[in-house]
Every structure is written in structure tokens, then in C-alpha cells.
Amino acid sequence: MPLRLKVNDIAFFERPLVFARPFRFGAVTITASTQLFVRVEIEVEGKGRATGASAEMLAPKWFDKRPHLTEAQSLDGLRRSLAVARELYLANRGFDTAFGLHAKCIGPQVAACAAEDIPPLAAGFGPAEIDKAILDGLLRAAGVNFFDGMTGNIADIDARLTPDVDDAAIARFLSTRERLDRVAVRHTVGMDDEVEGEGGVADVGENAGARYFKLKLNGDPAHDAARLARIGSELARLPYATKVTLDANEQYADLAALSALVDRLDHDAALEPIAANLLYIEQPMPRDITKASPLGGLAARSFIIDEADDSYDAFPQARALGYRGISSKSCKGIYKSIINATRAAAWSADGRYFISGEDLTCQAGLSVQQDLALGALIGVTHAERNGHHYVDGFADTPADEADAFLAAHPDLYTRAGGKVRLAIHDGDLLTGSIAAAPGFASSIHPDWSTMQPLKRPTPRVSQEQTA
Secondary structure: OOOEEEEEEEEEEEEEEEEEEEEEEOOEEEEEEEEEEEEEEEEEOOOEEEEEEEEEEEOOOOOOOOOOOOHHHHHHHHHHHHHHHHHHHHHOOOOEEHHHHHHHHHHHHHHHHHHOOOOHHHHOHHHHHHHHHHHHHHHHHHOOEHHHHHHOOOOOOOOOOOOOOOHHHHHHHHHOOOOOOEEEEEEEEOOOOOOOOOOOOOOHHHHOOOOEEEEEOOOOHHHHHHHHHHHHHHHOOOOOOOEEEEEOOOOOOOHHHHHHHHHHHHHOHHHHHHHOOEEEEEOOOOHHHHOOOOOHHHHHOOEEEOOOOOOOOHHHHHHHOOOOEEEEOHHHOHHHHHHHHHHHHHHOOOOOOEEEEOOOOOOOOHHHHHHHHHHHHHOOOEEEOOHHHHOOOOOOOOHHHHHHHHHHOOOOEEEEOOEEEEOOEOOEEEOOHHHOOOEOOOOOOOOHHHOEEOOOOOOOOOHHHHO
16 A cells, blocks of 8 residues: 655744643753644645644754753754755655655765754654655555555555664554544643642642643652652542553663662652652653663662653664563654554564553644544544643634634534533543544645744854863
8 A cells, every 4th residue: 555755845943832730841941842743744645645744842952952052052953954854855856655754864864964963863853744744645555544545554654764673563453443433631730739638639620630640840850759658649539440650861870869769669668659650750861871871770660761762773772671662753753653663563462562642742633633543543642732731722823723623623622711622521532533534544634824934044163162
């Protein structure tokens, strides 16, 4: 079923995005940002021309957390990643498969960004967003939905970037996929979020009936333990069982600090409600320390990488260090998620190795729909969803556009409090409508006429130039 295509044009647009409440994770607090939109024009061999689209929030100080960069400079790195990727994708003038084009561009992309002091995780952002839009156009041209297209490997994903996996394993994994009808929401509790009382973690108006919770950590074992004890007490009040994950966003300095937290989880009775229901701990240490630090005895608890997932070989390397899982985020690359899910399935039949669903504030519309579809394809049964929590529905999206998404996907959105917003059904999101029409998880596109062209990055002055 694979089809070949060529890209005729790539355009970037943006909208301002104001948060309804501060979101503090790691060393950054976000109160506003920018939502990126990508529009591609492609020609599909034997099918004609098609338009594809994708969307993602530009997250400051996540892809590149280096302290000498301002938040604005970290966003400039993402904009530059997009611009470099655009040049590379458009330079390939012949027909190729969607994955073949990605495979040709990803190595030169990382190298070109490295020359501009942009690290690999940020370098991958540009191709990730363009790939999503290309896939959307390809599926539309072929007249198939995301799930049918991917089980037939319409993008022709193969093992050329991953010598530890063979082509047959990837094809077998895709061909056996069955869409999850429901994906549970994992509710994020940021560092500035309320714990007790109204607006706290046990407030159903706040958590939308979630049975899964993602709790942010700040890297101080004593502080984190005290806060987790409070959260555990609140979760114990809910009339149903809950599961939790912990996310430090690289804030634990080293194995010693991490060991102190795990020791508290293992032995502090006040943490029993958390420890007994803990699924995994996500990206506790900085990515460079992670890659040099085997977990040893700590691996008795499940750990996963997220920010350290900056290359196609990151998961095998993490596995050798004692990590059991890796996150799927469409902003890190849909093809990498699929190959990592293939690996997890091949490495264990008992679920010892796994891929999780994490959300870097996917907003209502294309962003959350495409990320939800990716997880529902690869078997992510519960996923962090925080865009609906920190942003007020479709935010400042024009009302006509929000209404159009509601009409097209009535199982995924609802109108409440004067806004079109995500519809959560007994703690779950439904995936029926995102599989109902050709394209990547959306039967409609946003209104391009209401957007501005993506702001150009400010030229970066290196530390060497200022020394």
C-alpha cells in the first residue's frame, strides 16, 4: 500500500496561546506561548495533489533547557529547526515514500542544527511537525484514514535508521494494530497546582474524573516526598482506584538524589498511597547524566526516558542502562514512536518494556487529535493530557473554527462554559471520529486566513562570540 510523493511547498503559521493558569514543570513556568501550524502541499504519485496539516505548541525550555538560554532563545531554536527542515525537505525534488523522505532528511537535519548550536531533541522538532503534515496529505490523497493507512504501512516505514530492528518486525507490528476505542486521560498536577480543597487533585471539576495522574517533581527529595504525601492523601479520598506516574523533567541532579527519593518511596509509610500505585518515574535526571548513569538497583522500579529520547538509538541505549520505557510524543516524531513501540513489543511479551503517552500541552484541534491517534495506534491505553487543563478550551481560536471541529468530531469535543473544549467520558477520550475520515485524525483543517506567518528566529550569538 505504500505511495510515493514529493513536497511542493511547506508553510508555517502561528497563533498566540494564553494559558488559563500557570503550568510549572522543571525549571520553567509557562503562562503563554505560541501554537505552530504547518501546511504542506504535496503531489502523490498516481493520486494527484493534496494539502496536509499539523499543529503543536512551541514549548519554551523543554527541548533545550540549557541555563544560558532565555525562554525566547529556546523558542528561536525550534523556529530555526523548522526552517532548516523546510529547506531539506523541499530540496528533495523526486518522488519518495513519506518515511523515505524523512530518513533522507533526519541525519542532515541533526548535523545542520548542531552547527547552529541546536541540540538533537530540538533539531528533531522540525521534521516531526513536517512529517505529520505530509502524512495527513498522503492519507487524504489516498482516501484512507490514519489507522487503515498505518496498518497498511502507507508511509513505508522500514529499518534503515534502526539496525536493531528488521523490516519484517515493523511490518508485522503495524499490520496487527487495532485502534483503541478509548484512551484514558492521565491528569497532570503541575508544581503550582492546588493539592487540597477546591481545585485540588481530588476535585472532579478539576481532574475530569481521571483515574490516572501524572505528578510533577522539582528534584528535591524531601520537598517532593512531602508534596507526594499530601497528594496521596487526597487521591485516597476518591471513590475509585487510581494509578500515578512521576515526572521530574530532568531536575534530579544525579543518582544519589534519585536514590534518596526512591528510598522514601520504598520505606516512608506516608508515601504508601503513591508508592503502591506508581506505574513509572519519567526522566528524573538531565539527559547527559542519564546517558552516563546505569540505574543499577534503582531499576527495580520502572523508569522511562523522555527528554533523553533524542535519537533513533536512544531506547536501546536506555534499556542497557536499566530503563524499561520511553515516551511517545508526536512532537518528537511519529515514526520514532512507532519504531519504539515495535521494539517494546519485540523485547517482551509480558509488558516489561513499554511505551508511554506523554503530552507537551497538545492543544484542542489538530495537535491533540494527531497525538491521540498515534497513541491509539501503538497501544497507549492512558496518556497525559494537559492542554485542556492549562488552556481554556480552544482558547483564542476563532469561534467558527472551534465550532467546525466540534461538528466534525462530536465525540471528542463539547460546549461548556461558553467554550468548545475536550470531552472526557468517564475519564476517557473517544477515538471514533478521528478514524472516520481520510487524513491524519481530522476531517477538517484550521482556518489559515486567521493566522500569522511564523515569526522568524532572532539570530543567536554563541557564547564563544561573547567571551
